[in-house]
Amino acid sequence: MCLGRLGLLLAASAVCLPGPAPAQSRQPALTAIRAGRLVDVERGEVRRDQLIVVRGERIEAIQPGTTRPPSGATVIDLSRYTVVPGLIDCHAHMIGDLTDADALLPLQRSGAEEAFSGVRNARSTLLAGFTTVRDVGTYRALVDAALRDAIDDGTVIGPRMAVAGAYVTVTSGGGELIGAAQDVTIPADYRFGVANTADEVRERVRAILNGGADFIKIMATGAVLTQGTRPGASEYTEEQIRAAVEQAAEYGTYVTAHAHGAEGIKRAVRAGVRSIEHGSLVDDEAIALMKEKGTWLVADIYNGDYIAAHGREHDWPEEILRKNEETTETQRAGFRKAVAAGVRIAYGTDSGVYPHRFAARQLPYMVRHGLTPMQALRSATLSAAKLMGWEDRVGSLTAGKLADIVAVPGDAMADLKSFENVAFVMKGGTVYKDAKASP
Ligand SMILES: [Zn+2]
Numbered sequence: 001m002c003l004g005r006l007g008l009l010l011a012a013s014a015v016c017l018p019g020p021a022p023a024q025s026r027q028p029a030l031t032a033i034r035a036g037r038l039v040d041v042e043r044g045e046v047r048r049d050q051l052i053v054v055r056g057e058r059i060e061a062i063q064p065g066t067t068r069p070p071s072g073a074t075v076i077d078l079s080r081y082t083v084v085p086g087l088i089d090c091h092a093h094m095i096g097d098l099t100d101a102d103a104l105l106p107l108q109r110s111g112a113e114e115a116f117s118g119v120r121n122a123r124s125t126l127l128a129g130f131t132t133v134r135d136v137g138t139y140r141a142l143v144d145a146a147l148r149d150a151i152d153d154g155t156v157i158g159p160r161m162a163v164a165g166a167y168v169t170v171t172s173g174g175g176e177l178i179g180a181a182q183d184v185t186i187p188a189d190y191r192f193g194v195a196n197t198a199d200e201v202r203e204r205v206r207a208i209l210n211g212g213a214d215f216i217k218i219m220a221t222g223a224v225l226t227q228g229t230r231p232g233a234s235e236y237t238e239e240q241i242r243a244a245v246e247q248a249a250e251y252g253t254y255v256t257a258h259a260h261g262a263e264g265i266k267r268a269v270r271a272g273v274r275s276i277e278h279g280s281l282v283d284d285e286a287i288a289l290m291k292e293k294g295t296w297l298v299a300d301i302y303n304g305d306y307i308a309a310h311g312r313e314h315d316w317p318e319e320i321l322r323k324n325e326e327t328t329e330t331q332r333a334g335f336r337k338a339v340a341a342g343v344r345i346a347y348g349t350d351s352g353v354y355p356h357r358f359a360a361r362q363l364p365y366m367v368r369h370g371l372t373p374m375q376a377l378r379s380a381t382l383s384a385a386k387l388m389g390w391e392d393r394v395g396s397l398t399a400g401k402l403a404d405i406v407a408v409p410g411d412a413m414a415d416l417k418s419f420e421n422v423a424f425v426m427k428g429g430t431v432y433k434d435a436k437a438s439p
Contacts, residue, residue, distance in 0.1 A: 078435060087419070088388070134384075275295060299345075404426065
């Protein structure tokens with residue numbers, strides 16, 4: 001059965017499609033959720049038998065399970081489940097089909113095809129339990145902003161999104177489309193963020209933010225998946241990255257830096273970026289600097305395994321497979337050191353490089369590499385919300401926050417692998433996946 005707003009159950013996939021926005025005169029929907037186990041990520045504890053009261057799109061109260069549900073409330077029984085805040089992925093790519101290594105694939109697809117790929121990816125992300133994502137880049141500029149808006153106005157089913165709009169990258173750098181012949185001109189909307197001087201960086205940051213992006217993603221080093229670039233090589237000076245940080249600050253927002261190499265990480269951290277993406281070749285000095293400056297680490301420590309297996313199977317270029325091998329285990333070792341040093345950790349997976357339905361697969365990897373299960377879950381909820389600056393609305397099951405609620409069968413904290421099979425997804429008080437309809 002489908003609850004929340006006007007809904008329609010598609011039995012085959014257990015998806016509830018919200019109908020048109022309710023008429024103004026309707027009372028906000030009132031729902032009471034019986035939670036067998038409720039994970040309080042703020043206090044770091046699991047509480048048995050709780051009642052979550054949801055009015056409209058927000059959590060109204062969390063009470064002991066013995067409390068009588070408010071009259072008129074629709075009751076959802078999740079007493080055999082572990083109930084957690086909606087998950088958050090701080091490094092996701094909703095647009096395109098990145099699981100194919102053909103570097104020029106984005107040029108073979110129309111803008112409409114790119115947008116519809118986002119519709120598919122957003123839907124599977126939400127149904128995997130991720131009610132919020134930070135989308136850190138699309139080759140075709142600002143398709144992510146259009147997807148965010150379409151989700152927000154109810155046209156498309158998907159997570160809440162904060163978007164980067166385009167990659168700020170040097171010419172032929174980590175954020176460029178590569179693989180075309182030297183005399184072929186790549187269209188301008190795939191090169192929206194290309195900037196080679198501090199002044200150009202400022203100008204592109206303004207254009208991206210004026211175009212509707214929420215924050216800035218700068219490519220501080222080369223990339224594993226961009227052929228010809230070197231993950232260890234710095235692509236911007238500290239001064240150029242600082243130009244992005246200062247310009248973004250003028251708009252009240254921040255910069256996150258794609259950075260594998262240790263020198264690129266240090267330049268970005270000194271320049272004042274809010275987070276480091278990947279961090280694969282981080283060294284002790286960079287870790288100490290991140291700790292000192294409070295810089296977040298968003299390390300995608302699962303997908304190296306996926307790329308290795310899928311890439312071999314599908315004949316991905318040797319160069320990509322080699323760079324993936326060179327960064328996977330060093331990244332995990334660096335992650336363990338960063339955790340031990342007390343660097344702030346937020347969950348980010350590079351989903352899109354692998355299928356979005358696997359977005360929770362990284363949780364047990366984080367436990368394997370130094371976090372407790374509670375810390376790992378917190379990285380994908382409260383900490384992620386803090387990195388995004390959204391902790392006032394999402395990231396924990398707290399009265400007053402948006403009712404983004406996910407349930408996993410049984411005692412999910414005993415084995416975070418169980419998060420691969422979330423049974424129930426509510427976003428903003430609307431049920432999108434219903435536990436009763438799940439196998
Ligand atoms: Zn990425």
